[in-house]
Amino acid sequence: xxxxxxxxxxxxxxxxxxxxxxxxxxxxxxxxxxxxxxxxxxxxxxxxxxxxxxxxxxxxxxxxxxxxxxxxxxxxxxxxxxxxxxxxxxxxxxxxxxxxxxxxxxxxxxxxx
Amino acid sequence: xxxxxxxxxxxxxxxxxxxxxxxxxxxxxxxxxxxxxxxxxxxxxxxxxxxxxxxxxxxxxxxxxxxxxxxxxxxxxxxxxxxxxxxxxxxxxxxxxxxxxxxxxxxxxxxxxx
Numbered sequence: 001x002x003x004x005x006x007x008x009x010x011x012x013x014x015x016x017x018x019x020x021x022x023x024x025x026x027x028x029x030x031x032x033x034x035x036x037x038x039x040x041x042x043x044x045x046x047x048x049x050x051x052x053x054x055x056x057x058x059x060x061x062x063x064x065x066x067x068x069x070x071x072x073x074x075x076x077x078x079x080x081x082x083x084x085x086x087x088x089x090x091x092x093x094x095x096x097x098x099x100x101x102x103x104x105x106x107x108x109x110x111x112x113x
Numbered sequence: 114x115x116x117x118x119x120x121x122x123x124x125x126x127x128x129x130x131x132x133x134x135x136x137x138x139x140x141x142x143x144x145x146x147x148x149x150x151x152x153x154x155x156x157x158x159x160x161x162x163x164x165x166x167x168x169x170x171x172x173x174x175x176x177x178x179x180x181x182x183x184x185x186x187x188x189x190x191x192x193x194x195x196x197x198x199x200x201x202x203x204x205x206x207x208x209x210x211x212x213x214x215x216x217x218x219x220x221x222x223x224x225x226x227x
Binding site: 042099 | 117146155156158161163168169204206211212213215216217218219220221
């Protein structure tokens with residue numbers, strides 16, 4: 001069965017600095033990878049996904065993620081963080097032959113002014 | 114589009130009572146998912162439907178939980194009888210399909226069972 005790990009519970013960065021939120025996955029087939037963001041008292045909001053093709057995926061709000069098959073990683077990045085990026089971020093994985101999507105435990109990003 | 118609609122947004126009930134959560138997916142989406150989120154267990158998939166048919170309910174905690182999707186625009190999650198450990202935020206999500214399609218989440222229902 002597929003699984004996903006977010007090794008950091010919390011990431012703190014200063015506004016204007018680059019940010020990285022880490023995600024690693026485990027699947028037996030080809031992965032479909034997703035990033036979602038959750039603001040307080042809201043549902044999860046889709047940011048970006050990797051299905052196939054270019055390993056660098058660009059998404060909403062200036063976020064991007066790089067699929068690395070050899071390292072089984074899909075880290076979320078942004079060149080310059082904003083205070084408004086502070087939220088809970090979830091990585092998710094689904095195998096191409098399985099409809100079950102697995103979410104990571106989430107990483108709380110705090111961007112300080 | 115209004116997005117995924119869930120009701121009620123908040124529900125407080127006493128142990129033993131029946132609770133019904135409602136969801137209206139985005140029009141045209143043929144997959145619907147129910148999740149539960151708690152601090153201890155994170156986000157858990159309870160059940161999902163494809164074209165109104167339940168496909169996988171292995172995440173449903175026990176027989177007290179049941180879900181239905183009578184048509185493409187409505188689904189319910191029922192807990193009977195409710196217990197304090199059922200307190201959580203319950204999310205409904207819909208998507209155009211499974212596989213490579215992203216899910217769109219509703220705002221959630223915060224359930225408190227006293």
